[in-house]
Amino acid sequence: MTKSRRTASVSPAGRITAAIIEKLEQGTKPWVKPWRGLPLSRPLRSCGIPYRGMNTFWLWMAADACGYASPYWMTYRQCQKLGGQVRKGEKSTIAIFYKSYTKEVENAEGEQNAESRRVLKAYSVFNADQCDCLPEFYHPKPLVAALEPEGREDRLDAFFAQIDADLRHHGAQAYYEPLRDRITMPPAELFEAYDHYYATLAHELSHWTGHSSRLDRDLKNRFGSDAYAAEELIAELSSAILGAELSLPVTHLDHHASYIASWLKILKSDERAILTAAARAEEAATLLLDLGGHQSSDSDTNVDVAPEMSNAA
Numbered sequence: 001m002t003k004s005r006r007t008a009s010v011s012p013a014g015r016i017t018a019a020i021i022e023k024l025e026q027g028t029k030p031w032v033k034p035w036r037g038l039p040l041s042r043p044l045r046s047c048g049i050p051y052r053g054m055n056t057f058w059l060w061m062a063a064d065a066c067g068y069a070s071p072y073w074m075t076y077r078q079c080q081k082l083g084g085q086v087r088k089g090e091k092s093t094i095a096i097f098y099k100s101y102t103k104e105v106e107n108a109e110g111e112q113n114a115e116s117r118r119v120l121k122a123y124s125v126f127n128a129d130q131c132d133c134l135p136e137f138y139h140p141k142p143l144v145a146a147l148e149p150e151g152r153e154d155r156l157d158a159f160f161a162q163i164d165a166d167l168r169h170h171g172a173q174a175y176y177e178p179l180r181d182r183i184t185m186p187p188a189e190l191f192e193a194y195d196h197y198y199a200t201l202a203h204e205l206s207h208w209t210g211h212s213s214r215l216d217r218d219l220k221n222r223f224g225s226d227a228y229a230a231e232e233l234i235a236e237l238s239s240a241i242l243g244a245e246l247s248l249p250v251t252h253l254d255h256h257a258s259y260i261a262s263w264l265k266i267l268k269s270d271e272r273a274i275l276t277a278a279a280r281a282e283e284a285a286t287l288l289l290d291l292g293g294h295q296s297s298d299s300d301t302n303v304d305v306a307p308e309m310s311n312a313a
Contacts (some may be wrong), residue, residue: 012122014095015059017312041140046074046082062093063127067171067184068130068145072138079126086136092124127173146204153195156246159292160201163292165208176207183208199239204262204290206238207231209284217280229262231275237281238288245289 010018043059051059051073059073073095079086096308097119105115128138166182172190176183183204191197210217210231217234221227242248266273 011119012094016054016096019058019061036191041071043073044080045074051095059093059095059125064173065177066127066129067173067186068127069130069171070139072126072128073125074131075125076124078129079134082134082138084131086126087133088150088198090126091129094122095125096120096122140216148196149191149193153194154242156194156198156248159246160198160205160296162293163205163288164290165205174204176204178207178211179209181211181213195248198246199243202242202246203239203249205288206235206242206256206284208280209238209287210234215280215283215287215311224264226262226266228275229266233263233266233274233277234280234284237278240285241281241285242288245285245294 011185044050044055068119099121100116100118102114102116104112107113128134167185167186169185172186174185185201188194188197209215210219217231218227
C-alpha cells in the first residue's frame with residue numbers, strides 16, 4: 001500500500017485526535033512563548049466568518065505548528081478568486097464539517113421511517129501566509145509592531161551579524177531547518193525584551209552549528225527519539241554557555257521543559273551522556289563565539305584538561 005493511500009485511509013477525526021495526542025504526549029504548551037502575541041482571533045474563513053467548534057482549536061494548532069501569523073484560511077480556488085496564488089510546495093491542512101442526510105430505516109413494526117444522520121467530512125485549506133498576492137488585510141499587522149522592545153545592544157547586533165547565518169524573520173515560531181540550513185525567528189518586535197530575542201536566537205544558532213558543513217551532528221531525527229532529545233540538550237547547554245559569555249538570560253526558555261523526560265531517560269541509561277552533550281555544546285558555543293568575534297575571558301585556559309594530560313602536552 002502506498003503512503004498516500006495509507007494517509008487517505010485515516011479519518012478526519014482520527015487525524016485530528018492523533019495530532020492532539022502527540023502534542024499532549026510531548027507535554028508542550030505552544031501558547032507559552034517569550035514573545036508578545038499577534039492579534040488574538042478565531043481562525044477565519046476567507047470571507048471573514050469565524051470557524052467554530054473543533055476547527056477553531058485544530059486550525060490554531062496548525063497555525064502554531066507552522067508559524068502562521070494570519071488568522072485567515074481558504075481553499076485553493078478561494079485564494080485564486082481573491083487574486084492570490086498558493087506558493088509552490090506549500091502543504092494544505094484540513095477543515096472539517098458535518099454533512100447531514102436522511103436515510104430510510106425499518107422500525108420494529110416493519111415500517112419505513114426517515115432518520116436524520118450526520119457524517120464528518122473534510123476539505124483542504126491553506127493559511128493566507130502560504131499565499132502570495134492576497135489583499136493586504138489578509139495579513140494583519142502585529143499589535144505591537146510599532147514598539148521596539150527594550151534592551152537592544154549594538155555589540156550583540158554586531159556579534160550575531162558576523163555569524164552570517166541564513167536568518168529570516170517570519171511568523172511566530174523560532175526554529176532551525178537543517179535541509180534549508182535556515183533559521184526562522186519571530187520579528188524582534190514580538191519579544192518582551194531584546195535580551196529574550198538574543199537568547200532565543202542563540203539557541204537556534206546552536207542547532208545551526210550542527211549542520212553537515214560545520215560540526216556535522218545528527219539533525220535528522222524525529223521528536224521523541226533519543227537523538228532528537230540529545231540535540232536539544234546540546235542546544236540548551238550551548239545557549240547557556242553563550243548566555244554566560246554574552247550576558248544573556250536563558251531561564252525564560254521554559255518551553256524546553258517539555259524535553260526533560262527525554263533527557264532523564266538518556267542520562268539514566270548512559271552516565272557519560274551528559275559529558276558527551278556538554279563537550280558538543282562547548283564545540284557549538286566556541287564556534288559561534290569565534291564566528292561572532294567574541295573573545296572569551298577564559299579562551300587561553302584549558303580548565304577541563306586533567307592535570308596529567310596538561311603536563312604531558
